[in-house]
Amino acid sequence: MADMTGWSVEALHHDLRQALRQDQVLYDSQSDHQRIVVFENETFGRVLTLDGVVQVTERDNFIYHEMLTHVPVLAHGAVRRVLIIGGGDGGMARAALRHDVEQVTMVEIDAGVVEFSRKFLPGISGDAFDDPRLDLQIADGADFMRETDGGYDVIIVDSTDPIGPGEVLFTDHFYGHAKKALTDGGILVTQNGVPFMQGGELTGTMRAFQSLFNDAYAYVAPVPTYQGGFMSFGWGTDSDARNVPLDVLEQRFRTAGLETDYYTPEVHKAAFALPGYIRRLIPGT
Template identity: 60%
Template sequence: MTDWFQETLHPEFTQGLSMDKVLYHDKSDLQDLIIFENARFGRVMCLDGVVQTTEGDEFVYHEMLAHVPILAHGNAKSVLIIGGGDGGMAREALKHQGVQVTMVEIDGAVVDFCKEHLPNHSAGAFDNPRLNLVITDGAKYVKETDDRFDVIIVDSTDPIGPGAVLFTAEFYADCKRCLTEGGVVVTQNGVPFVQPEEVTNSYRRLGESFTDVHFYRAAVPTYQGGDMTFGWATDDASLRRVPVAALEQRYAAAGIDTRYVTPDLQAASFALPRTILSLMTR
């Protein structure tokens, strides 16, 4: 009989993924980390009962968090990634040939682990000379660095445990300090249908530092509960209103190969249903 992984993120409902072959399993008092193969989604990595990433749909998440802010900015030269130890975000950001990428990951062992068990995520990104990998705490880095960035991508876990600091007003203020004029910060912001407080909290906390705070969305099949939101913060409100024609020119000039995001989709992703708009309160 096939073994099944049952996700435990939400107490009200669950999802199951068949574990056709278990490739790695480390269960201890500190964590329960498992990687298995699934016929639909390829390699699946789960931590403490929650799906973290899969080979089958990771491109949706990584493309939307990387290409949307870089191409909305229009002239990004420097990108900072906070987190992203699997290398997928670096892979997508480095598709933009004129961009230098700094990636800050708190645990170097995560990078090594993902290189071994999820090599398709990074696809050689860690060997790219335009990537500067820094192993340190991301919150500490943005508080202390003298470097400045056009785009900051916060590729974090949910605001639970160690990841909670990356959802604070203090962290967002430190990100603002690291941005060039007209720069933009984007964040992983959960699935609002089942995590509505994340939208409200992020909207309020980002609003303490930025004049234009919004969200955009995409459907990632293995993240339970419907469309997920990505936080968006900048002082240049025009960046999320770039016309489709201009985005088409930027996509063509960048020469990037995408599987999910398109100029039309990027423009449309900022249109929010009332269920999400109602959560954006101060």
């Protein structure tokens, strides 16, 4: 075996490894919940790993954050309150706060992730943590969802993979509580891994969504540092927001005044056109 000293080797999948060179380790600490590492990489800039699994990088995070935020917010068209479960690096909050919303509540289980993100990943969080519209809650996302009074127009589950602290965020009970926390016509979106490697994640979420929502589907985007091709995002709502016409999305996009690097209204519509192998992971399709 080659000498992998100086490399971060991800072992998320039992038969596949991804390695990123650690040009400089900036942070390495074990919190109460997980091992947090931030390092520099020539191609991807600063990289955050949790328990050795890549969570976000400076260079490609825009794809993930734009698609999990702008798609539901612009599809809804009248969002006032957003709830983010996870997202301790601040990137999702930053994307949500680019919209004209009243409040973004972010629930992160690990205060350590927020603390070091402010210091070591300022390019990802921007000024999100200082925005008065951000309500930051250090709490267990499942507990918060069970106890909240709700009233959210969009809920974004920016979770880790369903191992360790993130496992509970993929359960039927969690999704049921999320449904109750939505306003009429609200939208729930979730990260559901890379279907080529983790197809069961999407199938499990879709089965739960189908019992809860009138419209349960998925959309995709390619994020280079997530192994295996397209990443999938779960979509659940009782509205017809998935079918908003392109011209309406274009108008909402112009009105929002967004400058994006991946999202466009055309990409928004196309993201729901699933490849056959992904569509077959959704029960009944």
